[in-house]
Amino acid sequence: MALSKDRGITMNDGNKIPILGFGTYSPDAVQKSKCEEATKIAIEVGFRHIDGAYVYETEEQVGRAIRAKISDGTVKREDIFYTGKLWSTFHRPELVRKCLEESLKKLQFDYMDLFIIHNPYSMKAMEACKDAGLVRSIGVSNFTRKQLEMILNKPGLKYKPAINQVECHPYRNQSKLLAFCKSNNIVLEGYSVLGSQRDPRWIDTNTPVLLEDPLLVAIAKKYNKSPALVAIRYQLQRGLVVLVKTYTRKRIEENAQAFTFQLSEEDMKSIDGLHKNMSFIKAEIFSGHPQYYPPDEE
Structure with a gap:
């Protein structure tokens, strides 16, 4: 998983993923309507990793945005790393490829660069999608160490994730899971690295606002950067692939500046100390599934 000169990490299958990605989840119709323009802006300012999902209901907008930037010569298709996700209603083996093909149709793409299981419940049919050339890499999302071990120890495993x-941020830094993934040559990718949108369907709205944390604010002043940039840079220096999402041009441009400075070892350790094993995401909504395991405790 060596970091390349073009700000990408080579995964265990030899494919390369850019370490800073643009997220396209939108909580409501108003935000969905802004997704296309925001994705265009993200590509214009340098983002080459676009993170989407079937359940986000923004694939048509994202596809149009990417194709527009291909048409005007800003990028080629091979310059864009697109991630899609298998939603939970498609976990039966015979439905996995159906979900992927529906997403490809909305995007008007021939293939995805990465297709991951959105929640931890399915794998073999994913391997078949890779063999069919519909996706270049396969992975998982929201898997605990125990769930990863179940996959890695599965007889006949053809491709490891x-x-x-x-979810990964200073209040839940996933240090043990990060170490486990590194030891097994699996890239850890963080979402909600800035805390999270206050969407009551998925988020505990009683949680504190991460970017108002006094330590992050103080470190941001030290480097003349925003607390958001400090939170992003923290994860990049730990070796994670980082997803950020905003539809505001100013913030999209700001997030792209995460490579313009470096946190000191002392500041990295100080941010490590913010860990409180706190999750913004309400994972309990999946707790009825027979393969549900509580998030790793650290």
Whole structure:
């Protein structure tokens, strides 16, 4: 998983993923309507990793945005790393490829760069999608160490997951899961790295606002950067692939500046100390599934 000169990490299957990605989840119709323009802006300012999902209901907008930037010569298709996700209603083996093909149709793509299981419940049919050339890499999302071990120890495993996408921020830094993934050559990818949108369907709205944390604010002043940039840079220096999402041009441009400075070892350790094993995401909504395991405790 060596970091390349073009700000990408080579995964265990040999494919390369850019370490800073643009997220396209939108909580409501108003935000969904802004997704297309925001994705265009993200590509214009340098983002080459776009993270989407079937359940986000923004694939048509994202596809149009990417194709527009291909048409105007800003990028080629091979310059864009697109991640899609298998939603939980498609976990039966015979439905996995159906979900992927529906997403490809909405995007108007021939293939995805990465296709991951959105929640931890299915794998063999994913391997078949890779063999069919519909996706270049396969991975997982929201998997605990125990669930990863179940896959890695499964007889006949053809491709180990290239990536595990999880909630990761200073209040839940996933240090043990990060070490486990590194030891098994699996990239850890963080979402909600800035805390999270206050969407009551998925988020505990009683949680504190991460970017108002006094330590992050103080470190941000030290480097003349925003607390958001400090939170992003923290994860990049730990070796994670980082997803960020905003539809505001100013913030999209700001997030792209995460490579313009480096946190000191002392500041990295100080941010490590913010860990309180606190999750913004309400994982209990999946607790009725027979393969549900509580998030790793650290």
